[in-house]
Amino acid sequence: MELANRVKTLSPSATLAITAKANELKSKGYDVIGLGAGEPDFNTPDYILDGAADAMRNGFTKYTPSGGIPELKQAIADKFQRDNGLAYTSDEIIVTTGAKHALFTLFQVLLNKGDEVIVPAPYWVSYPEQIKLAEGKPVIINAEEKNSFKITPEQFEAAITPQTKAVIINSPNNPTGMVYSKDELHAIGDVCLKHGILIVSDEIYEQLIYTDDSHVSIAELSSSLKKQTVIINGVSKSHAMTGWRIGYAAGPTEVIKPMTNLASHSTSNPTSIAQYAALAAYRSSSDSNTEMRQIFVERLEIFYGLLNDIPGITCVKPKGAFYLFPNVYEAVKMNGFETVDDWVKALLEEEKVALVPGTGFGAYENVRLSYAVSTDTLKEASQRIKRFVKNHQS
Known part of the structure; x- marks a missing residue:
């Protein structure tokens, strides 16, 4: 065959x-x-397990909207406002079957054959493969160990071609654990604005930073960068919920809407019970x-x-x-x-x-x-x- x-x-x-x-x-x-x-x-913490159990007992076991239940989308919007100072509407958020599926769906709606996505290495193993599945071309930049595995603006700009459509920034990073500073993100953001490049900001490890500095999202640095950024996140790492498969993307409606349409023809919706578990995670004040x-x-x-x-x-x-x-x-x-x-x-x-x-x-x-x-x-x-x-x- x-x-x-x-x-x-x-x-x-x-x-x-x-x-x-x-x-x-x-x-x-x-x-x-x-x-x-x-x-x-x-x-997974007990209060999240209780949220899932309550959802099952209350009959929340049916199909949901493809982009996620309204309550969870609002809770995610509240999280962005509280933790990142970012304002998103429900139309700018999609709940997905894990952060991996958010990335996969994004590349499917974003890339045409031959479009390039700049990927700093070391990278998470699925980035290049997902780009190739969307018929795009991953362009690898080697972030040097002496620079704490982080690319420089000069490296980034040198890799840009007329076919460059996006760049992936993963901070904190898998596999290195490195974190981009606010100044470093500003410098990369300036290059993106100059060349009109979409930023795919994978922030799945946002809650796991071990310095006195708090997490900085590149989208929070300016309104211009926010308009040019799609944030990928989820509850897998922050709330020990890897098996529940709840992630999300937030960004411009012209990107989020087609992602939602595509999801309606692929997964229908994230698991209803897992969505209510994630809702309990974001509504709780647990430490x-x-x-x-x-x-x-x-x-x-x-x-x-x-x-x-x-x-x-x-x-x-x-x-x-x-x-x-x-x-x-x-x-x-x-x-x-x-x-x-x-x-x-x-x-x-x-x-x-x-x-x-x-x-x-x-x-x-x-x-x-x-x-x-x-x-x-x-x-x-x-x-x-x-x-x-x-x-x-x-």
Whole structure:
């Protein structure tokens, strides 16, 4: 059977082989430590579970408007006003089946064949693939480690062509955990305004910043930038709701309306019960976010120190999300491996520690480690990695 050309362009996930091998080892009874998790290791808070249960008991189990229930859209608008000082109407918001689907839908309505989207690397693995599925072209800019994995305005402007339609800004970033400052966002925003480029601002890790600075959305810097920005966000990371699949996009109505129309022909609507759970999340004054964030801060301090104590491994300290993205190139060479992928594979086979190679994120000297696991697990993982490096020293 001849398949559509659009799927032939997709690259296989760089994490699949490692994940499959880790699962195989676990099924055989091995004690495998998985540090690839892209989700908080906390259950969804009880007040959110109660919101979902109430929705089911009250019969809110039917179809909803494709763009989301009005109450949730209003709660999202209230959140933007409260947290970001941004005013959005319901017509400027769409609720989606996770933030990933918000991005997918956005690229589908935005891109024509050959349109370019600038993607800073390291990047979240799905950005380039979603752009290619929309017949667009991802243009990769390598953000240097010495600049904390953040692109400069000069790099950005040099990559712009007549075909450039959008740029993705992900802050806090997956996989690096880095955060763009207000001044850095201003500089990038000025380039976007100069060239008329749409900004796709992925802010899914907004609530997970570990400095005294609060999150800054590029849309809040000026009314001109707000008009030229589509914000992507959701409750997955902030409220430990990854499985509920509720995300959203906010931006100009000329973008949000066709996204809503497309959703009506693809998913019909996000799950009704999950929408009411998200409504409970945004209406509550609970401090569960603060508690989770503090736990991540404590883990980061411990794990960061342990990793930097391993020969051949260096790491820029992240300011957000829940990942470390160390450079392991010297350890790989010292251990006699050809590539980071080979090193990661051997680490899993010998020490039963599963990491995600940086290949899938556009970074070939790094690995991503999630600290969304217990402190004891992080300490044990560090000991195993250190032992592996020392055992392979030539």
